[in-house]
Amino acid sequence: MSEGHEPDARRIIHVDMDAFYASVEQRDDPSLRGRPLAVGGTRARGVVAAASYEARRFGVRSAMPASIARRKCPALIFVPPRFDAYRAVSRQIHAIFARYTPLIQPLSLDEATLDVTRPLVDLGSATAIAQDIRAAILRETALTASAGVSYNRFLAKLASDQRKPDGLFVIPPHLGPRFVETLPVEAFHGIGPATARRMQALGLMTGLDLRRQTLAFLVHHFGKAGQFYYDIARGRDDRPVVVDRPRKSLGSETTFERDLMTVPEMDQVLVALCAKVWDQAQARGLRARGVTVKVRYSNFRSVTRSRSGERPWTGEADLRDTALALLRTALPDGQGVRLLGVALSGLGQDAADTADQMRLL
Structure with a gap:
């Protein structure tokens, strides 16, 4: 550190x-x-x-x-x-990471978590390693990166957002709990907008408010996630950096400030969500065989509709048409929609990306 x-x-x-x-x-x-x-x-x-x-x-x-x-x-x-250009630059960046540690968890083309507890090149501190990585990225790609340094994944991710763009921020162990207590709950990675609103309705506005609650209280209101919230409010996160974790699904959802009442409104949002997840899959060199549409009604009841095929989707239009057809089977009867989501499943690398990786090997 x-x-x-x-x-x-x-x-x-x-x-x-x-x-x-x-x-x-x-x-x-x-x-x-x-x-x-x-x-x-x-x-x-x-x-x-x-x-x-x-x-x-x-x-x-x-x-x-x-x-x-x-x-x-x-x-x-x-x-x-x-996406071919973005993947090529991403490979350059990950090759830089590999000079410092084999423990690299890619989160996307432009984001990764590194465990440098036992680095390949020890520069005396994680802060010095992060500075060296950022300098190498700028020198070799002409692009800037921001970095966060801490003693766990949750805090390192929070730290990386503090000095963007082109910045570095460190949260040492003795400051971790104090840093968390001042943050609004909506700024916590792992707490989405809908969960943040539920917390705020319970009077939980900051990390300190979360820390004052018992584990039983948080589990009662948030289920299994309550244990995670209990820990991160205290600056604790024992999750390891997982190397080459395969993605099982890829999705996006959005909660609306006002309920959607008309089918054209729902269609427009669903088309946008399909475009987003399709672009994410393309960026990662992934193909999908299945799609799930999630609908949450104004009474908070949620339903999902799914469809899978033997072959991957060949284009965004196929995905969009299938998702819209699934939505038609889940339209509410006389009530609004407060959330829509789209998720891809049955993910695998496309042939071009697999060939690229074989050439690298």
């Missing part, structure tokens, strides 16, 4: 590339540098896959419908995603 770290503490680094897709596009096309840029959104009713920091100043965010992004930033430039 930092000099003087506790000898028994793990040393974890979380590395997150800054506006990765958009930064690759701006690096490769100098005319785009310094301009508000969105990757994606080129299809009818498309969504933003990534936004440059210039676009974020206008409120443009990933997963935002392109029509809303254009209203927020009329000068926004849209470019189609180039």
Whole structure:
């Protein structure tokens, strides 16, 4: 961690590339540098896959419908995603990680967690290793990365968000619980918007509020996740860094500030969610054989509808049409919809990505 770290503490680094897709596009096309840029959104009713920091100043965010992004930033430039380019840069970045530790858990093309408790190159502290990694990424890819350093995965991830873009933040063991207690619950990774609202309704606004609750209270209100919330409120997280963990599913869902009442509204959201998960699968070089649509009604009852095939989906249009057909079998009778979600299952690498990995080996 930092000099003087506790000898028994793990040393974890979380590395997150800054506006990765958009930064690759701006690096490769100098005319785009310094301009508000969105990757994606080129299809009818498309969504933003990534936004440059210039676009974020206008409120443009990933997963935002392109029509809303254009209203927020009329000068926004849209470019189609180039997943082959992003995967190539991601391989460069992961090769850099491998110089320092074999314990690497990829979370996406642009994000990974590293356990450097026993590094291949010991520079005296995890902080120094993180600085060296960031410098190597900038030198070899001309892209910036932010990093968080701490004694567990949860805190390292939180730390990586503190100095973005192009920053480094450290949470040492003696400051972990104190750092967590000041955070609003909606800022905790692992607590989504719907859960945050449930916590706030119970008067749980910050990490300190969570810490004041008993384990029995949290398990009663949040089920098995209550144990996780109990631990992270105390700065504890024993999850190991898992190398090459296979993904079983990939999905996205959204909860609405007001219930959706019409089928066209639901269709528009579902199309956007399909585009998002399809882009995520393409970025990871994954193909899927199954899709599940999740619907939560205004009375909080949830239903799912699924369909699987013998062969992977061949295009986004097939996925979208199947998801829309599944939605038709789950439309509510006279009540609104407060949440919609889409998840892909039966995931495997596509042939091109498998060939790339074989060439590397």
